[in-house]
Amino acid sequence: xxxxxxxxxxxxxxxxxxxxxxxxxxxxxxxxxxxxxxxxxxxxxxxxxxxxxxxxxxxxxxxxxxxxxxxxxxxxxxxxxxxxxxxxxxxxxxxxxxxxxxx
Amino acid sequence: xxxxxxxxxxxxxxxxxxxxxxxxxxxxxxxxxxxxxxxxxxxxxxxxxxxxxxxxxxxxxxxxxxxxxxxxxxxxxxxxxxxxxxxxxxxxxxxxxxxxxxxxxxxxxxxxxxxxxxxxxxxxxxxxxxxxxxxxxxxxxxxxxxxxxxxxxxxxxxxxxxxxxxxxxxxxxxxxxxxxxxxxxxxxxxxxxxxxxxxxxxxxxxxxxxxxxxxxxxxxxxxxxxxxxxxxxxxxxxxxxxxxxxxxxxxxxxxxxxxxxxxxxxxxxxxxxxxxxxxxxxxxxxxxxxxxxxxxxxxxxxxxxxxxxxxxxxxxxxxxxxxxxxxxxxxxxxxxxxxxxxxxxxxxxxxxxxxxxxx
Numbered sequence: 001x002x003x004x005x006x007x008x009x010x011x012x013x014x015x016x017x018x019x020x021x022x023x024x025x026x027x028x029x030x031x032x033x034x035x036x037x038x039x040x041x042x043x044x045x046x047x048x049x050x051x052x053x054x055x056x057x058x059x060x061x062x063x064x065x066x067x068x069x070x071x072x073x074x075x076x077x078x079x080x081x082x083x084x085x086x087x088x089x090x091x092x093x094x095x096x097x098x099x100x101x102x103x
Numbered sequence: 104x105x106x107x108x109x110x111x112x113x114x115x116x117x118x119x120x121x122x123x124x125x126x127x128x129x130x131x132x133x134x135x136x137x138x139x140x141x142x143x144x145x146x147x148x149x150x151x152x153x154x155x156x157x158x159x160x161x162x163x164x165x166x167x168x169x170x171x172x173x174x175x176x177x178x179x180x181x182x183x184x185x186x187x188x189x190x191x192x193x194x195x196x197x198x199x200x201x202x203x204x205x206x207x208x209x210x211x212x213x214x215x216x217x218x219x220x221x222x223x224x225x226x227x228x229x230x231x232x233x234x235x236x237x238x239x240x241x242x243x244x245x246x247x248x249x250x251x252x253x254x255x256x257x258x259x260x261x262x263x264x265x266x267x268x269x270x271x272x273x274x275x276x277x278x279x280x281x282x283x284x285x286x287x288x289x290x291x292x293x294x295x296x297x298x299x300x301x302x303x304x305x306x307x308x309x310x311x312x313x314x315x316x317x318x319x320x321x322x323x324x325x326x327x328x329x330x331x332x333x334x335x336x337x338x339x340x341x342x343x344x345x346x347x348x349x350x351x352x353x354x355x356x357x358x359x360x361x362x363x364x365x366x367x368x369x370x371x372x373x374x375x376x377x378x379x380x381x382x383x384x385x386x387x388x389x390x391x392x393x394x395x396x397x398x399x400x401x402x403x404x405x406x407x408x409x410x411x412x413x414x415x416x417x418x419x420x421x422x423x424x425x426x427x428x429x430x431x432x433x434x435x436x437x438x439x440x441x442x443x444x445x446x447x448x449x450x451x452x453x454x455x456x457x458x459x460x461x462x
Contacts, residue, residue: 048126048238056143056391065391067234068202082234084294
């Protein structure tokens with residue numbers, strides 16, 4: 001059953017950037033948008049399972065560091081080849097200066 | 104001596120998967136996240152400037168070539184136009200395929216489609232082939248873009264200086280795809296949901312070539328083919344010359360781009376044609392960095408890389424003897440020396456490849 005997990009502090013992530021978040025045996029990516037919103041997706045690219053933590057955030061797009069595939073990190077939608085399969089996304093809430101992810 | 108099978112369906116492909124060389128973790132030089140973020144930032148400006156210079160030069164050169172045709176005075180203009188069509192388009196295909204040249208996605212796509220047509224590389228097929236090249240760089244049986252195999256097919260490479268093998272293969276493949284079929288190797292790396300696009304593009308290209316040939320027949324002249332099609336042959340030499348330098352003679356089956364890729368300093372004209380891909384170790388290690396930031400990336404990480412070759416000539420002084428030696432002894436390769444400040448090679452990953460004598 002999903003539960004809210006305290007993942008990081010709001011200022012752990014720079015504006016228009018992401019960090020890696022590991023929980024149990026799973027890995028995630030948490031994003032801070034240019035408009036100061038927070039989002040969470042699976043951490044590994046659906047193309048060849050490379051972690052997105054070293055990727056580039058541009059507006060609402062995350063680009064994979066290995067093959068330049070792109071996803072909309074709000075919806076997980078695959079936007080640019082070579083990625084074809086969408087990323088999983090997870091609800092996020094901010095309480096005070098903490099970011100919580102429902103996983 | 105080990106016999107290699109470079110096909111994607113052969114025993115070396117299976118062995119690469121079994122030994123963990125396929126889809127593996129590669130070495131990266133440490134760079135602080137803030138610096139890397141700055142280097143990865145996209146910009147339209149440099150690529151728009153370069154596109155104006157490139158396409159503007161092509162229009163002017165082809166225009167003069169047409170005006171002087173059929174005089175031999177047109178030859179130098181065709182040779183220059185050919186290099187832009189048959190070689191500069193190789194690097195535009197490459198950079199726009201990565202999506203890093205322009206910030207605006209549609210600009211990358213437009214130039215990618217034009218460059219793919221000029222190079223006779225199906226834009227769908229080759230996007231996937233190049234992704235595999237980055238996943239499994241110079242891993243035998245996995246990388247579909249190994250130019251200098253062992254033993255090196257020197258006659259084939261020589262013919263490709265005139266585009267003969269690559270372009271003919273591209274045109275043959277175009278006809279196969281236009282007939283609604285894919286090559287058996289293509290099927291291994293193009294996802295099923297993308298395969299119909301390969302066919303659609305091939306059919307559009309066939310129509311363009313047919314229109315060009317019809318005009319040539321109507322004019323009773325090869326002039327239309329001097330503009331479209333033939334420059335892929337008579338202008339190919341520069342991209343083959345620079346392409347060979349990327350990996351030839353270096354180690355295979357290693358997980359460190361410092362071992363299997365080559366950075367070469369070169370003159371500004373060649374760098375414009377090649378769009379800075381002479382910083383090839385840097386490009387493979389960090390494919391997110393746009394071509395116009397590669398010189399900066401090079402400065403930041405060169406303490407961790409082998410010394411670059413000083414020039415094109417210097418690179419060939421290293422490559423040519425290595426290729427000749429591989430004709431007789433195909434296990435031979437050039438082992439790159441790292442500076443004292445560099446992180447060491449992952450010997451555990453490279454034990455098998457590096458245990459073979461190298462110089």
